[in-house]
Amino acid sequence: GDSVTQMEGPVTLSEEAFLTINCTYTATGYPSLFWYVQYPGEGLQLLLKATKADDKGSNKGFEATYRKETTSFHLEKGSVQVSDSAVYFCALSGNSGNTPLVFGKGTRLSVIA
């Protein structure tokens, strides 16, 4: 079945450091890819998404590019802030809002001042 593999955390970075969180997937067909963020004690918020190959999703300084040839959707940010500390989930779904998401295990990011 479909699956998502994320790099293991936790990741600890200093403020203004460069962030990469790796995500690869296995799926049949052409899934949509997502990054969700979960702040402490809260639910999930959509961070960015891409629905087809070579699409780049971006939001709040975060970016991820849908790479079909490497089945990857790595999350990057050029300069992290303390407020970016959260758990980040990579996910995929079929091309419908009525399809459940398959999540990676999540990567906990801690940014220190």
Added chain:
Amino acid sequence: GAVVSQHPSWVICKSGTSVKIECRSLDFQATTMFWYRQFPKQSLMLMATSNEGSKATYEQGVEKDKFLINHASLTLSTLTVTSAHPEDSSFYICSAGGLKETQYFGPGTRLLVL
């Protein structure tokens, strides 16, 4: 943007009691909603797919008689944890399908069974 609410956000109950969690899509209609469960420091695991006007579809290993799901309208799905026990303590999150492949998540309900 689309908003999904959950109520309650926190619930503490005694072992053996039942707890109902509501999930509402506030500004859009959702024929399908999903219920996930998240254990501490772990990922979300799909429990069931809630379909408006029909029976829910449960994932393997999820007891349908334990976790009752009702999707009575296009904006409301409920999850009832029956005869709750301490091992049911968890963070329960619902989501609803929106436009363009996006799902919108509720803020979650933290259940603690004593």
